[in-house]
Amino acid sequence: MKVNGTPTRTIWPSADGQSVEIIDQTKLPFAFETVELDTVNEAAHAIFDMLVRGAPLIGATAAYGMALAMKTDPSDANMARAYKTLFEARPTAVNLRWAIDEMKSTLDPIAPEDRFARAMQRAAEICDEDVAICSAIGDHGKELIQVAYEKAGKSRAVNVLTHCNAGWLATVDWGTAIAPIYKAHDAGIPVHVWVDETRPRNQGASLTAWELYQHGVAHTVIADNAGGHLMQRGKVDMCIVGTDRTTSIGDVCNKIGTYLKALAAKDNNVPFYVALPGPTIDWTLKQGRDIPIEERDATEVTEMTGKDHAGKLHTVRVVSEGSRAANPAFDVTPNYLVSKLITERGVCEPSEEGLRSLYPEQAGAWDDK
Amino acid sequence: MKVNGTPTRTIWPSADGQSVEIIDQTKLPFAFETVELDTVNEAAHAIFDMLVRGAPLIGATAAYGMALAMKTDPSDANMARAYKTLFEARPTAVNLRWAIDEMKSTLDPIAPEDRFARAMQRAAEICDEDVAICSAIGDHGKELIQVAYEKAGKSRAVNVLTHCNAGWLATVDWGTAIAPIYKAHDAGIPVHVWVDETRPRNQGASLTAWELYQHGVAHTVIADNAGGHLMQRGKVDMCIVGTDRTTSIGDVCNKIGTYLKALAAKDNNVPFYVALPGPTIDWTLKQGRDIPIEERDATEVTEMTGKDHAGKLHTVRVVSEGSRAANPAFDVTPNYLVSKLITERGVCEPSEEGLRSLYPEQAGAWDDK
Numbered sequence: 001m002k003v004n005g006t007p008t009r010t011i012w013p014s015a016d017g018q019s020v021e022i023i024d025q026t027k028l029p030f031a032f033e034t035v036e037l038d039t040v041n042e043a044a045h046a047i048f049d050m051l052v053r054g055a056p057l058i059g060a061t062a063a064y065g066m067a068l069a070m071k072t073d074p075s076d077a078n079m080a081r082a083y084k085t086l087f088e089a090r091p092t093a094v095n096l097r098w099a100i101d102e103m104k105s106t107l108d109p110i111a112p113e114d115r116f117a118r119a120m121q122r123a124a125e126i127c128d129e130d131v132a133i134c135s136a137i138g139d140h141g142k143e144l145i146q147v148a149y150e151k152a153g154k155s156r157a158v159n160v161l162t163h164c165n166a167g168w169l170a171t172v173d174w175g176t177a178i179a180p181i182y183k184a185h186d187a188g189i190p191v192h193v194w195v196d197e198t199r200p201r202n203q204g205a206s207l208t209a210w211e212l213y214q215h216g217v218a219h220t221v222i223a224d225n226a227g228g229h230l231m232q233r234g235k236v237d238m239c240i241v242g243t244d245r246t247t248s249i250g251d252v253c254n255k256i257g258t259y260l261k262a263l264a265a266k267d268n269n270v271p272f273y274v275a276l277p278g279p280t281i282d283w284t285l286k287q288g289r290d291i292p293i294e295e296r297d298a299t300e301v302t303e304m305t306g307k308d309h310a311g312k313l314h315t316v317r318v319v320s321e322g323s324r325a326a327n328p329a330f331d332v333t334p335n336y337l338v339s340k341l342i343t344e345r346g347v348c349e350p351s352e353e354g355l356r357s358l359y360p361e362q363a364g365a366w367d368d369k
Numbered sequence: 370m371k372v373n374g375t376p377t378r379t380i381w382p383s384a385d386g387q388s389v390e391i392i393d394q395t396k397l398p399f400a401f402e403t404v405e406l407d408t409v410n411e412a413a414h415a416i417f418d419m420l421v422r423g424a425p426l427i428g429a430t431a432a433y434g435m436a437l438a439m440k441t442d443p444s445d446a447n448m449a450r451a452y453k454t455l456f457e458a459r460p461t462a463v464n465l466r467w468a469i470d471e472m473k474s475t476l477d478p479i480a481p482e483d484r485f486a487r488a489m490q491r492a493a494e495i496c497d498e499d500v501a502i503c504s505a506i507g508d509h510g511k512e513l514i515q516v517a518y519e520k521a522g523k524s525r526a527v528n529v530l531t532h533c534n535a536g537w538l539a540t541v542d543w544g545t546a547i548a549p550i551y552k553a554h555d556a557g558i559p560v561h562v563w564v565d566e567t568r569p570r571n572q573g574a575s576l577t578a579w580e581l582y583q584h585g586v587a588h589t590v591i592a593d594n595a596g597g598h599l600m601q602r603g604k605v606d607m608c609i610v611g612t613d614r615t616t617s618i619g620d621v622c623n624k625i626g627t628y629l630k631a632l633a634a635k636d637n638n639v640p641f642y643v644a645l646p647g648p649t650i651d652w653t654l655k656q657g658r659d660i661p662i663e664e665r666d667a668t669e670v671t672e673m674t675g676k677d678h679a680g681k682l683h684t685v686r687v688v689s690e691g692s693r694a695a696n697p698a699f700d701v702t703p704n705y706l707v708s709k710l711i712t713e714r715g716v717c718e719p720s721e722e723g724l725r726s727l728y729p730e731q732a733g734a735w736d737d738k
Contacts, residue, residue, distance in 0.1 A: 029689035195692070197670065199568060199592040202687055205671075209692035221694040223568040223670055224593050225626025229662065229700035232628070257594025259601070263632040293598065301566065301592055302574075304673050306685025314683040316675025318571055320398035323564070323578035325590040331598035 001168045001175075001182060001215050003032060009173050010052065011060050011127060017120060018071065020064040024051045025169060029210035030307055037061075040069035040082045047089040047096070053203070054170020055244045055280055056130045059095030062086045063126045066103035067119035074112035079104065092253070092294050092330065094245045098279045099126060127172045133277040134174035136344035141180025141240065141275055142187065144340075144347070148237045149189050157190035157218065159237045161227055164198045164255035165207040166242025166275065176275040177242040178208065180342065185217045193219040194236060196227060198255060200300040200327060224257050228264035238271045240342070246274070246281045248362075250335035250350030251288025256328055262337035271339040278344060281355065283362050288332035301325035370537045370544075370551060370584050372401060378542050379421065380429050380496060386489060387440065389433040393420045394538060398579035399676055406430075409438035409451045416458040416465070422572070423539020424613045424649055425499045428464030431455045432495045435472035436488035443481035448473065461622075461663050461699065463614045467648045468495060496541045502646040503543035505713035510549025510609065510644055511556065513709075513716070517606045518558050526559035526587065528606045530596055533567045533624035534576040535611025535644065545644040546611040547577065549711065554586050562588040563605060565596060567624060569669040569696060593626050597633035607640045609711070615643070615650045617731075619704035619719030620657025625697055631706035640708040647713060650724065652731050657701035670694035 002008065011022050019038045026049065027033045035051060037043050043065030046052050052061045069082030083100050090096055106122045107115050148158045166177035174182060184191050193212055198204035205221050212219040222230070230236050239261055245253040252258070252274050265272035285291065302319040319325060338350035348354035356362070371377065380391050388407045395418065396402045404420060406412050412434030415421050421430045438451030452469050459465055475491045476484050517527045535546035543551060553560050562581055567573035574590050581588040591599070599605050608630055614622040621627070621643050634641035654660065671688040688694060707719035717723035725731070 194695075197568070197688070199566070199594055205688040205692075207689075209689040213689060213691045219692060221670060221688050221692050223625065223696070225568055225624075225629065225700075226695065226697055228628040228632070229625060229697050232658070232701065233662075255594075256592065256598060259597040260594065260629040260633055263597070263636055264629055267632055289601070293602075301590060304675060304685070304687055306673060306687040308683050308685050314677050314685050316673070316677050316683050316685060318673055318675040319566070319574040319590050320576075320578040320582060322582045323574075323588060323590050326563075326595065327592070328595055328598050331594075332601065 001173060001211065003214055009127070010057050010169055011064065011172060013120060013124060019068065022046060022052055022061065023169070025053060025207060026051055029206045030313060037064065037068065040065045040085055043068055044085045044089040047086070054165065055093055055095040055242070056134070056171040056176070056277055057169070058090060058093045059099035059279065060123070060127050060130055060172050062096045063099040063103050063123040066100055066107070067116065067123045070107065070116040070119045074115040079107060092244065092292065094282045095279050102126065130172040130277065131174060133344040134171050134176060134179050137176055137275050137277065137342055138174050138179030138183035140347055141273065141342045142183035144238065144271070144273065144342070145180055145184040145189055145191060152237070157192040158184070159192050159194060159235055161194040161196070161230070161236045161239045161261065162208060163196040163204065163241045163258050163261055165203040167208050167211045169207050169211055170242060176277060177240045178211070179275065180240060181217060182215060185215070191217060193217060194227065194230060195219050195221045196224050196257070196261070197221055198257065199224055202304070203255070227261050231264050231268040231270050236270050238273060239265050240273045240275055243274050243276045243280055244330060245291060246276050246341070247285045247288050248281065248283050248355060249286050249352050250338060250341060250355060252333040252335070252338060253288055253291045253330050254333065256331050259331040259333045262333040266337050272337060273340050273342055274338050274350070275342040278359060281359070288334060291332055293331070294329045296327045296329045298325040298327050301327050370542060370580065372583055378496070379426050379538055380433065380541060382489060382493060388437065391415060391421055391430065392538070394422060394576060395420055398575045399682060406433065406437065409434045409454055412437055413454045413458040416455070423534065423611070424462055424464040425503070425540040425545070425646055427459060427462045428468035428648065429492070429496050429499060429541050431465045432468040432472050432492040435469055435476070436485065436492045439476065439485040439488045443484040448476060461613065461661065463651045464648050471495065499541040499646065500543065502713040503540050503545060503548050506545055506644050506646065506711055507543050507548030507552035509716050510642065510711045511552035513607065513642065513711070514549055514553040514558055514560060521606070526561040527553070528561050528563060528604055530563040530565070530599070530605045530608045530630065531577060532565040532573065532610045532627050532630055534572040536577050536580045538576050538580055539611060545646060546609045547580070548644065549609060550586060551584060554584070560586060562586060563596065563599060564588050564590045565593045565626070565630070566590055567626065568593055571673070572624070596630050600633050600637040600639050605639050607642060608634050609642045609644055612643050612645045612649055613699060614660060615645050615710070616654045616657050617650065617652050617724060618655050618721050619707060619710060619724060621702040621704070621707060622657055622660045622699050623702065625700050628700040628702045628706070631702040635706050641706060642709050642711055643707050643719070644711040647728065650728070657703060660701055662700070663698045665696045665698045667694040667696050670696050
């Protein structure tokens with residue numbers, strides 16, 4: 001999508017084809033800076049330190065990470081090391097696993113001297129495939145917004161609440177949860193987005209707000225606490241969120257706090273949609289409650305970074321001295337709270353049957369349970 | 370409760386009896402400072418600017434505000450002006466209304482020259498009554514914690530989740546939601562408190578954490594997003610929250626985000642208790658959805674204040690430039706999500722019948738509906 005009017009992706013090969021460039025998302029919204037990744041370790045750090053975040057972009061970065069490892073040492077042993085390094089950067093990210101598995105199976109049968117070129121090519125294909133997937137999610141989700149617009153008599157903007165950042169910054173382009181919003185906006189359907197700030201890392205206030213502003217979509221940032229009240233008072237037509245991991249029965253693991261919004265949506269008959277690319281689905285897992293939840297550093301809760309009135313950045317402690325903090329990064333929204341899943345292949349029920357209807361080739365995934 | 374080992378209240382008359390002193394709670398947790406209020410305007414500003422906050426403490430401050438107005442001009446006209454000034458400082462606070470009504474009816478029949486002395490006396494009585502009420506709430510709530518402790522085989526601390534600050538800083542002493550925790554702690558029952566940071570004003574991270582730390586109660590600060598996940602994983606034995614306003618059928622208006630925690634508690638069979646003093650009940654109102662919700666300044670969402678590593682305070686913008694914010698301050702938790710109400714007269718169902726059983730003298734309140 002656009003940054004200062006220029007179409008931009010979140011990851012792209014450098015001009016000489018020897019490395020890959022990314023947007024340093026930890027600097028947003030205060031500065032727009034790009035970073036060059038030369039090695040698999042740099043790719044892993046970019047994932048771990050969240051210079052890149054969002055399941056699809058993590059997958060794309062991991063794919064390029066495998067490629068970068070092949071540049072200096074294309075041996076099987078180094079491929080195994082690269083796989084391990086990348087996997088451990090973010091063990092709960094299913095796209096990451098998918099991407100490095102895909103790279104490994106592409107590279108395994110190839111002679112070492114051909115691996116780097118093929119790997120860079122395959123990583124670029126993975127990026128293009130992600131763009132196509134997100135665009136398709138956007139097209140399917142746009143229809144749901146269109147229906148809401150017509151239901152409101154085309155008299156006002158459709159109010160969509162979203163949590164965290166599942167916009168184009170979380171993917172290679174378009175986004176997942178925000179793709180339908182961009183598609184609707186670009187098609188002339190008036191949309192207004194309630195942006196959960198998404199504590200503790202504030203990806204909503206810093207990233208989703210930034211990209212919606214850059215693209216010219218109307219939006220309002222709210223505290224994570226506010227969404228339930230807005231739904232009670234009829235100010236939300238639908239929720240659309242992304243997901244880091246979706247189980248084979250449609251349970252959804254997403255940024256901490258997603259579950260609370262899903263509960264409020266259910267209580268107020270507000271449709272709660274989850275947008276996801278096929279590779280996000282973990283066909284090996286049925287129950288969301290079995291997903292291990294990453295506990296991140298407590299300083300993400302106790303400290304915040306922002307810009308003072310003079311334009312200077314500060315990191316400040318906002319929690320009383322002497323008090324400790326806990327920081328679970330994700331929660332699980334059970335499928336009974338999800339209205340529909342929006343995928344690149346269409347919209348389905350959040351159930352084994354629903355997912356089976358769209359991904360029949362995965363039918364075997366259910367047989368052994 | 371204790372501050373640096375010294376028993377302290379949140380409001381007290383100055384030594385010469387001509388003014389009143391408060392803790393400037395906007396300075397917490399970074400500094401412990403007291404402020405002297407000399408006039409009704411200073412009292413109103415202390416309420417509006419949230420130097421004092423919490424329904425009971427707002428009531429106590431408003432009572433002293435009426436008294437201060439009588440110091441220089443004890444006329445009926447000035448009493449009416451003072452009433453208006455204080456009422457407009459925080460129109461949604463029912464305790465405020467109750468306190469200024471009480472002061473007015475105490476002072477109306479009295480000769481102007483006697484009004485200041487009587488007003489200071491009555492305001493002090495209102496404070497003492499509040500302490501007695503909160504202490505009784507604590508005693509009744511402590512029994513619920515005792516039961517949970519026994520249910521867990523006395524093998525571990527009881528985990529209580531609370532939202533915002535309904536501790537002693539929100540009252541004159543003891544608190545409402547935290548009073549049961551102090552009573553349990555002081556009685557030797559091990560308690561651990563999950564403290565919602567409570568965006569956008571962070572009263573949990575700054576005030577609740579501060580007062581629990583000062584009193585030596587084990588606690589962990591969490592993002593507001595985390596509570597649902599903790600309940601799903603069995604890490605919360607009960608929620609106890611306060612309320613700014615309770616309707617005659619037990620709907621509860623409290624800090625924004627309370628409703629989301631109540632939904633999660635219901636979904637996970639975690640008891641959700643609301644602690645409230647009798648004067649918080651609005652007997653004239655039945656449906657919580659009819660309560661007007663205060664919209665506060667958007668900068669409370671877009672900016673945060675904290676201390677950098679060098680100990681210097683900064684206010685920083687945390688929301689992307691160009692994006693606007695909305696800031697509803699309260700939400701309504703419908704009575705079907707509340708397990709029990711904890712009052713100074715005991716524990717009851719959140720219903721007309723429940724409240725009637727504890728406050729039979731208010732029976733007339735229901736007759737005209």
